[in-house]
Amino acid sequence: xxxxxxxxxxxxxxxxxxxxxxxxxxxxxxxxxxxxxxxxxxxxxxxxxxxxxxxxxxxxxxxxxxxxxxxxxxxxxxxxxxxxxxxxxxxxxxxxxxxxxxxxxxxxxxxxxxxxxxxxxxxxxxxxxxxxxxxxxxxxxxxxxxxxxx
Amino acid sequence: xxxxxxxxxxxxxxxxxxxxxxxxxxxxxxxxxxxxxxxxxxxxxxxxxxxxxxxxxxxxxxxxxxxxxxxxxxxxxxxxxxxxxxxxxxxxxxxxxxxxxxxxxxxxxxxxxxxxxxxxxxxxxxxxxxxxxxxxxxxxxxxxxxxxxx
Numbered sequence: 001x002x003x004x005x006x007x008x009x010x011x012x013x014x015x016x017x018x019x020x021x022x023x024x025x026x027x028x029x030x031x032x033x034x035x036x037x038x039x040x041x042x043x044x045x046x047x048x049x050x051x052x053x054x055x056x057x058x059x060x061x062x063x064x065x066x067x068x069x070x071x072x073x074x075x076x077x078x079x080x081x082x083x084x085x086x087x088x089x090x091x092x093x094x095x096x097x098x099x100x101x102x103x104x105x106x107x108x109x110x111x112x113x114x115x116x117x118x119x120x121x122x123x124x125x126x127x128x129x130x131x132x133x134x135x136x137x138x139x140x141x142x143x144x145x146x147x148x149x150x
Numbered sequence: 151x152x153x154x155x156x157x158x159x160x161x162x163x164x165x166x167x168x169x170x171x172x173x174x175x176x177x178x179x180x181x182x183x184x185x186x187x188x189x190x191x192x193x194x195x196x197x198x199x200x201x202x203x204x205x206x207x208x209x210x211x212x213x214x215x216x217x218x219x220x221x222x223x224x225x226x227x228x229x230x231x232x233x234x235x236x237x238x239x240x241x242x243x244x245x246x247x248x249x250x251x252x253x254x255x256x257x258x259x260x261x262x263x264x265x266x267x268x269x270x271x272x273x274x275x276x277x278x279x280x281x282x283x284x285x286x287x288x289x290x291x292x293x294x295x296x297x298x299x300x
Contacts, residue, residue, distance in 0.1 A: 001278055001279030002279060003276050003279050003280070003281050004279065004281075005281060017264060018264075019283070020282050020283045020284070021282065021283065022274055022281040022282055022283050033183060033197060035185050035194055035197060037194065041192075042191075042192040042193070043192070044185055044187065044194075044250045046243070047183060047185060047243065047248045059274070059276045059281060060276075060279075089273055090273065090274040091270040091271075091272060091273050091274065091286070092270070092272055092274060092283065093196070093197065093269035093270050094262055094263065094264055094269045094271075098197045098269075099274075100194045100270045112243075112244055113244065114167060114168075114244055119243035119244045119248075120241040120242070120243050120250045121241075121244075122241060122242055123239055123240065123241050124172055124209070124240040124241065124242060124249075126153050126209045126210075128151055129151030129152060129153050129154065129210075130153070131153050131154075131155060131172040131209060132170050132171065132172055133169070133170045133171065133172050133242065134170070136241070
């Protein structure tokens with residue numbers, strides 16, 4: 001059975017923020033932002049988007065499914081790389097326009113297409129109005145060329 | 151001196167993902183998504199947006215400044231409530247269209263306007279195609295009526 005969601009327009013402000021009705025507020029493109037964190041370490045692995053269909057797929061299968069904005073297609077995370085994400089917990093925020101999903105990262109433990117555990121492998125440094133990036137040293141757990149052929 | 155950012159269009163795909171040039175990819179509205187996490191616990195406190203001006207303000211002052219999409223104005227987090235956020239670390243993701251900011255939450259430790267530490271105080275539960283929310287029990291650290299007068 002496909003999980004359905006309530007229409008946020010049917011809720012009062014109080015119900016939206018304090019109630020028990022799940023009414024995800026998809027944006028003008030039908031998408032909601034999802035922050036995916038790793039069980040245990042709580043490291044932020046990636047930030048991506050879901051539409052109503054892939055949110056339902058995620059809830060119904062327990063495996064993360066996103067919406068690929070670049071490919072305009074359902075994106076079952078890890079379908080190509082084997083790095084599936086098993087859903088441990090899903091939370092919504094006060095105004096229900098964002099989700100935080102805790103997952104068990106399978107495979108080699110790499111959520112990022114670059115082969116690293118997390119997409120957030122560079123820090124922003126600044127000095128005297130100049131900003132640059134520094135590698136935080138996250139190792140590559142796979143070679144993207146081997147996995148994606150490019 | 152106001153920190154300036156490189157134009158992502160000036161970078162190759164390889165430079166964008168593996169390089170040291172910080173070239174935040176603001177969206178069509180001039181905004182970038184920011185996931186704010188707490189130093190130490192790594193709890194996700196909130197998800198918000200910055201434009202180039204508030205990202206520079208954040209880097210230059212060390213205090214989180216967002217862009218309020220509802221008020222269409224600079225949003226110095228905690229200006230009303232006293233719950234300022236001191237920036238500890240800022241990271242960008244592989245394609246530089248998202249940021250993770252680690253902060254020291256000051257004041258009573260409440261990042262959410264509801265008075266709770268985090269905006270993510272409800273979990274999504276499902277059974278037989280029905281989804282609902284459950285309160286995870288985050289206490290209110292202030293009464294919004296006292297702080298915002300509503």
